[in-house]
Amino acid sequence: MKKDNLQTGIWLIGIGILALTNFWWPGIMFVIGLSMLMSGSIQWAIWPIGIGVIALFDFWWPGMLFLVGITIIVNAILPESMKSSEDDDETQDATLPDPSASSEPSDASPTPPAPASRTPPPAPTVPRAWLPTRCPACGAPLTPTEAIWLDDTHAECPYCHTQLTPK
Numbered sequence: 001m002k003k004d005n006l007q008t009g010i011w012l013i014g015i016g017i018l019a020l021t022n023f024w025w026p027g028i029m030f031v032i033g034l035s036m037l038m039s040g041s042i043q044w045a046i047w048p049i050g051i052g053v054i055a056l057f058d059f060w061w062p063g064m065l066f067l068v069g070i071t072i073i074v075n076a077i078l079p080e081s082m083k084s085s086e087d088d089d090e091t092q093d094a095t096l097p098d099p100s101a102s103s104e105p106s107d108a109s110p111t112p113p114a115p116a117s118r119t120p121p122p123a124p125t126v127p128r129a130w131l132p133t134r135c136p137a138c139g140a141p142l143t144p145t146e147a148i149w150l151d152d153t154h155a156e157c158p159y160c161h162t163q164l165t166p167k
Helices: 003-021 024-039 043-058 060-077 085-094
Strands: 149-153 153-156
Touching: 003 024, 024 043, 043 060
Parallel strands: none
Antiparallel strands: 149 153
């Protein structure tokens, strides 16, 4: 069963029960928590369910301490693979695809450059004398050592991240 279908069903039934019982607050927190729990986000389900319990029993002051403590314990005990399925999606988005994996040309738009904190590529094989002394977009001074090199013929301004190519 797909997670989207499961969550849709939980939301429809949950909203129906809330409407039938007129238990909107804190009932909506239990619907949110159950939806997160069923999608595999155990660590994120703790908060809406916990807030629902705290609101139900009007247990705010010590209840928030218990909720923070439970969150810390769950994060310490759960293996990384069980904490959240969203974490896997984020790490997959953060990794770039292997260009050697596909031999066919892609019609997709180019991937935006990575942030400036990545490691620079190996020493150039072509001269980098084409680099302008000032960024054409922001006017900042550019040197071959300060520029962010995407490859031997493409650089980026370290200040405004404008892509620079030889002319």
